[in-house]
Amino acid sequence: MIILLVVFLVLSYIFFAIGLKLIIQGSLFVSNIFNNNQTTTTSTSSNFFGTVDLDAPPTATNSARIILTGQVSNFDQLDFFINGEKVKTVDVTDKTTFSQKVGDLQKESNTLYVRAQTNDEKEFKTSSKFTVIYKNDKPKLNISEPQDNSQTSKNEIPVVGTTDKDVSLTLNSRPLVVDYDGSFKNTVRLNEGENKLVFVATDIAGNQESKTITIKYQKED
Template sequence: MQYTSRRLRSQEKKLNKKLVKTVVLIIVGIIAAFQIGLPLLAKIVVGLSFLRKDRGITEKSADSLLFPPSLNSLPEATNSAMIIVSGITDKNSSVVMAVNGKEEKSESDNKGQFEFRGVRLQEGENTIEAYLEKEGKRSSPAGLNIIYKKEPPEITVNEPENGRKFFGEDKTVIIRGETENNARLSVNDRFIIVEPDGDFEYSVSLNEGENNFIFKATDIAGNSHEVEFKLEYSP
């Protein structure tokens, strides 16, 4: 009985020591967690806060960017003093258009489409710029150039003389003249080449009797001009 009692007391002491060690380890672990974990947690929270702030700044910056409108294409030149300028931009937004520096304003619809009707051009080259406008700020411009030309191209036949008569072996004749350098030229509905300086020539074999020619020049704006020319031939 005495031996058993001693044995029980010894086991109890060992258990108490283990319990004390366990409690100490738990306390040390809790202290370490607070000393290491809390600063780390604080850093994580601060980092997330900065990320959220940076994201907000980025989104705000993206929202503040204004992209220029996209203008529908126009011809290089026109013979009309008034045209329509249209395009697409942000929906339900203000669009400012400047023609040779003179501004007017319109609104895009719920699809972002806009249109300026009755845009008046000055003779010669015209510069058109369009801006998106929001909260007093403007985008960079979208630009186009268009030429307004109302006068038709001139045609001059330099040689031979209009109405001249040819005889015998002089059946093949070269007609030479000049017109605008960028005009399209035809004679009796057959196109002929116009040189960069506006000169042209046309070789033709004359028929017996009267030979009639109609020269027609059309410029880049669509203006056209016709000249009638006549030569005679006798074998």
């Protein structure tokens, strides 16, 4: 009888100990699942997903107004900035792309970017910033050789002159090399009779200046 009692007590202790451990582990497991779900929900609600990308505009322009394009999602309002000043606001609710002409650019360097935001202004993002040069003046172009309305007995003559830095130059649609200081020097072959030399200088903004030199080539007798 005593032996049976001892066995019963031992079995009861083992069952109680193991059962309590299982209950505790189960409670911790459920608790961990609940806590993880709470963290995920909070993280999802706090990390707003919205994008805005501004396409790279031209590096230079000869117009005071410029068209900016790009992509936007999950925002309601888009603000356009030039040199830190807001110049335009458009509605982009339910839109994924935008195209907007803005201005006015100031002479030389301008910093352009856009900022997207929700109606409650709690969420916003700013795009990359781009620098655009605004120039509307024609480049300088001076031809020192040959002289206009001149005559020569040589079928090959030098062409010499100056223009602005960072300008592309063509002579009768063929490119000429311009030095770092804006000077250029080359030679050109003439046809017998009247020749027209058309020089065209184009700057980075697309402004052009052209000059036409007329020269007559007549062989010596």
